[in-house]
Amino acid sequence: AQSVTQLGSHVSVSEGALVLLRCNYSSSVPPYLFWYVQYPNQGLQLLLKYTSAATLVKGINGFEAEFKKSETSFHLTKPSAHMSDAAEYFCAVSVPDFSGTYKYIFGTGTRLKVLA
Amino acid sequence: GAVVSQHPSWVICKSGTSVKIECRSLDFQATTMFWYRQFPKQSLMLMATSNEGSKATYEQGVEKDKFLINHASLTLSTLTVTSAHPEDSSFYICSALPGLAISVEQYFGPGTRLTVT
Numbered sequence: 001a002q003s004v005t006q007l008g009s010h011v012s013v014s015e016g017a018l019v020l021l022r023c024n025y026s027s028s029v030p031p032y033l034f035w036y037v038q039y040p041n042q043g044l045q046l047l048l049k050y051t052s053a054a055t056l057v058k059g060i061n062g063f064e065a066e067f068k069k070s071e072t073s074f075h076l077t078k079p080s081a082h083m084s085d086a087a088e089y090f091c092a093v094s095v096p097d098f099s100g101t102y103k104y105i106f107g108t109g110t111r112l113k114v115l116a
Numbered sequence: 117g118a119v120v121s122q123h124p125s126w127v128i129c130k131s132g133t134s135v136k137i138e139c140r141s142l143d144f145q146a147t148t149m150f151w152y153r154q155f156p157k158q159s160l161m162l163m164a165t166s167n168e169g170s171k172a173t174y175e176q177g178v179e180k181d182k183f184l185i186n187h188a189s190l191t192l193s194t195l196t197v198t199s200a201h202p203e204d205s206s207f208y209i210c211s212a213l214p215g216l217a218i219s220v221e222q223y224f225g226p227g228t229r230l231t232v233t
Binding site: 030032034037041042043044046049051090095101102103104106107108109111 | 118122146150157158159160162207209211213218219220221222224225226227229
């Protein structure tokens, strides 16, 4: 069965420190993977996506993620955290259902707190 | 490109009334749209898949008679919460898959905050 696991529901980092948010997936088909950020009372904003091209994906706001098939992982990183990075982050895998329609399976989310 | 809007962005209604939420793809056609529900500090929960010109497919445990979905055109899907109750209060988010070909990436609306008093 397809699934997404985000280790750590809450992550705290100091401003300027490395951000690492973990995402592991399970998929029986080649996965399409996404990271989204959500600020309070707002929708989802796409940070980056893996769609079977380069395994190291660069996104907006200095974020990047590396697709590692052997580890079934797609961890999100940023070299230096900024106060504005404090938000909820969701990892998602897009997989086809029985009709061939691609649907998302979301992780449970990780709330990032940035300490001054 | 690939912008999805929702209206209203927030709504307060009285218990027992119905409320309609619109989801529009502004610059692309979407044969498939999705409706999600999000409780505070939780992830998104898929409620239903909406296909233009056909009946929506509801996820297990979602009451189709309570959450009416209509996908009348390639750019508009609506979610009507009928006979709303306080437990229906939540953040509702729609998304859309562009084009008629196979698409893997969903584009999300900004969400609608529903409060039932």
